[in-house]
Amino acid sequence: MTQQASPTPDDRQPSPRRGAGYFVCLAGxxxxxxxxxxxxxxADPRALWSGGAAAKAGAVVGAAVLGTLVWAFGGFLYRTxxxxxxxxxxxxxxxxxxxxxxxxxxxxxxxxYETKYKGWASTLLGLGLDDLFHSPWYVGxxxxxxxxxxxxxxxxxxxxxxxxxxxxxxxxxxxxxxxxLIGSRWGLKGHxxxxxxxxxxxxxxxxxxxxxxVAHPFGFAVRLEDFDIEYYPPEYKFYVYERTxxxxxxxxxxxxxxxxxxxxxxxxxxxxxxxxxxxxxxLPSESHVLxxxxxxxAPSEEVAVKPDAVVPVAGGAWTVRVLAYFPDFVIDSETxxxxxxxxxxxxPALQVxxxxxxxxxxxxxxxxxxxxxxxxxxxAARPGPRLTYRYVPAExxxxxxxxxxxxxxxxxxxxxxxxxxxxxxxxxxxxxTYELRNEVKDYRSRLAVxxxxxxxxxxxxxxxxxxxxxxxxxxxxxxxxxxPTYSGLQVVRDPGLPMVWAGFLMLCAGVIVIYYVKPRRPxxxxxxxx
Amino acid sequence: MDGHGLVxxxxxxxxxxxxxxxxxxxxxERFWMRAAVVCLVAAFLAGTAVLAARWVEAGRPPFxxxxxxxxxxxxxxxxxxxxxxxxxxxxxxVPFAALASVFCLGYGLWxxxxxxxxxxxxxxxxxxxxxxxxxxxxxxGLLISCVLAALAILNPSWCRExxxxxxxxxGGGTGPVHEPxxxxxxxxxVFGVTALTLGLVMGAAWGKFAWGDYWSWDPKENWALVTWLxxxxxxxxxxxxxxxxxxxxxxxxxxxxxxxxxWLGMHLLPTAEGSLHVYQ
Numbered sequence: 001m002t003q004q005a006s007p008t009p010d011d012r013q014p015s016p017r018r019g020a021g022y023f024v025c026l027a028g029x030x031x032x033x034x035x036x037x038x039x040x041x042x043a044d045p046r047a048l049w050s051g052g053a054a055a056k057a058g059a060v061v062g063a064a065v066l067g068t069l070v071w072a073f074g075g076f077l078y079r080t081x082x083x084x085x086x087x088x089x090x091x092x093x094x095x096x097x098x099x100x101x102x103x104x105x106x107x108x109x110x111x112x113y114e115t116k117y118k119g120w121a122s123t124l125l126g127l128g129l130d131d132l133f134h135s136p137w138y139v140g141x142x143x144x145x146x147x148x149x150x151x152x153x154x155x156x157x158x159x160x161x162x163x164x165x166x167x168x169x170x171x172x173x174x175x176x177x178x179x180x181l182i183g184s185r186w187g188l189k190g191h192x193x194x195x196x197x198x199x200x201x202x203x204x205x206x207x208x209x210x211x212x213x214v215a216h217p218f219g220f221a222v223r224l225e226d227f228d229i230e231y232y233p234p235e236y237k238f239y240v241y242e243r244t245x246x247x248x249x250x251x252x253x254x255x256x257x258x259x260x261x262x263x264x265x266x267x268x269x270x271x272x273x274x275x276x277x278x279x280x281x282x283l284p285s286e287s288h289v290l291x292x293x294x295x296x297x298a299p300s301e302e303v304a305v306k307p308d309a310v311v312p313v314a315g316g317a318w319t320v321r322v323l324a325y326f327p328d329f330v331i332d333s334e335t336x337x338x339x340x341x342x343x344x345x346x347x348p349a350l351q352v353x354x355x356x357x358x359x360x361x362x363x364x365x366x367x368x369x370x371x372x373x374x375x376x377x378x379x380a381a382r383p384g385p386r387l388t389y390r391y392v393p394a395e396x397x398x399x400x401x402x403x404x405x406x407x408x409x410x411x412x413x414x415x416x417x418x419x420x421x422x423x424x425x426x427x428x429x430x431x432x433t434y435e436l437r438n439e440v441k442d443y444r445s446r447l448a449v450x451x452x453x454x455x456x457x458x459x460x461x462x463x464x465x466x467x468x469x470x471x472x473x474x475x476x477x478x479x480x481x482x483x484p485t486y487s488g489l490q491v492v493r494d495p496g497l498p499m500v501w502a503g504f505l506m507l508c509a510g511v512i513v514i515y516y517v518k519p520r521r522p523x524x525x526x527x528x529x530x
Numbered sequence: 531m532d533g534h535g536l537v538x539x540x541x542x543x544x545x546x547x548x549x550x551x552x553x554x555x556x557x558x559e560r561f562w563m564r565a566a567v568v569c570l571v572a573a574f575l576a577g578t579a580v581l582a583a584r585w586v587e588a589g590r591p592p593f594x595x596x597x598x599x600x601x602x603x604x605x606x607x608x609x610x611x612x613x614x615x616x617x618x619x620x621x622x623x624v625p626f627a628a629l630a631s632v633f634c635l636g637y638g639l640w641x642x643x644x645x646x647x648x649x650x651x652x653x654x655x656x657x658x659x660x661x662x663x664x665x666x667x668x669x670x671g672l673l674i675s676c677v678l679a680a681l682a683i684l685n686p687s688w689c690r691e692x693x694x695x696x697x698x699x700x701g702g703g704t705g706p707v708h709e710p711x712x713x714x715x716x717x718x719x720v721f722g723v724t725a726l727t728l729g730l731v732m733g734a735a736w737g738k739f740a741w742g743d744y745w746s747w748d749p750k751e752n753w754a755l756v757t758w759l760x761x762x763x764x765x766x767x768x769x770x771x772x773x774x775x776x777x778x779x780x781x782x783x784x785x786x787x788x789x790x791x792x793w794l795g796m797h798l799l800p801t802a803e804g805s806l807h808v809y810q
Contacts, residue, residue: 102753103801440650440651462651
């Protein structure tokens, strides 16, 4: 940690104007960015790849201009591009541009910008900030950074032992970026949708400025032999959510195990305990039951009713006929007549006709399973028996009955195991739910590589463990819970990848060598470098 | 003792370390500084127990959520601080590292995970632990460099004895700085940048194996790049005559803002919704 590196060219040339040099470089690079941005509006740099005649002519002219500049100002450019002020300036600009790119959504549809950025949308789109990281000016700065990163080790004679860490680190970045460029130019990336038993021998890749899909054949076929999704053990839990504004924020969970005894819900001193489990049941069909009382306080009898059937109740004192059944009762907003919103029994309602056995006027009534007191609303004034409607669904989900207590007060509630409604807690801002956590742990595709009809390779891939064959790499990408035979694969061919790996290694090794194998004395030991 | 009880204990031990180390700095008593180091070691052990308990309870490395990183960071800070104590006798950082740990654990306890989050398939990778640990060790080094740089700028009398020699060299920039502290700030930054580079590269390699992309211009990736660029700018700027001393110390202080934003501020970005990496 003590050996002093020999002075660098920069170190040997102290100049009080270095600060000014930084701002000059900053201004120059900013101006170059503006020029590149403006040129990019007239000619898409990607057209150079596709090889239009005009684009090629433009490239030739550009190269000629660049060559002339290098010939005329080579020494000046060399000194500038290898100077510290230039390095800091280009790092500053790339940093600011990258920050900007995190405030503007990238690559979205124009309407997304209209919604998100309102009045700024047209400005952002006009400046091409929706694809900032591929804009001519950002790419131009990266290119210039690479030129600088190549020249600096040359100027520092990085092949000499004291500086080779320096050379590794700088050139490592260039090698990474060159590998990335090769990958984007000659590589491909596409998505493959496969079902079990099906195979594919090509992948569709969006290409060209219009992003038309083009088929890229593999030269072999890939068959999905099997796909499976592995889940974590499913678990029901109680969740307490607190209302903050218009949304609910989860505040606490209580596992079933801890709710075997009284456990705090973390809201207004309320505690919870599981009282009993109620198993689900399945009947041949749904049914409607009336609880009939001759008068308030009298014992009730249960009577099963059906639409259109006449049933005697209260020892034959009255008969009840079901006139209509609405599984999901609603008053139609246009016709103002009773109707059903859906075939699902969300709000079951019956219209019944009650007739005295000894003759007399029949009376029509509305009964609601969710509002059992409705029939009794006008109290003793109503003649005839008191009716309460209970809807018995064909399928009853398993339920859990819980006890809740707060201070001296205690009450009960039942949660259905599936699709249970939340329970409002008495603190006025929290709700309690009972939810199933059923998360995917892993998903795997058993792939077979086929050359003709012959299986040449087989591998089960999963996220973090792809299959590679003849330059193509197949990554496990996605699944569809509703379609268990489907597997989504990402297909990548990246000829630049070895360079990217090599560059990463060079960068890491270079940084370690610079600072720990051949350490430099810290720059903050002021004046030393000057 | 349940998980939260251990976290409270760790927070209390870091809090005691802040108090004892502050007394030591003000009284300039070695006894108190030794006591502070003992407290810091105790806090480190408690922090280790917190991580170990959560690792066992969750059955996975406890580095998945923001809350869990708020438990990991104090541990990394303690490790780096103890290392710097062993190597450089840099006692002056003890109260600040402990104070930062108190804030982290306090923030974590104020906003804890309500349940143990299960590990999604992408995180079930051998890269997970080295990538996250490299980053948080780096963040620890960079916080310490930020603190040392701030102290070098402020140059208070009470930290001279504990931060190295008291000599004030002429320095550069716009004014003198505490030279030994500035040198240590630079070394801590270099350490942080090295770990940051390793973390960045490991993250890219992991992304390649998981998704087929080593870089996807995700907001969190971009801010990791911004942080790296900021410290790269510092490393170059710190060698420019006229920018050394106070100016480059200021840059260390400011650059740490990028670290904090990358770690805890991502949800504030308008682009955070589509990110694969932002803490929920």
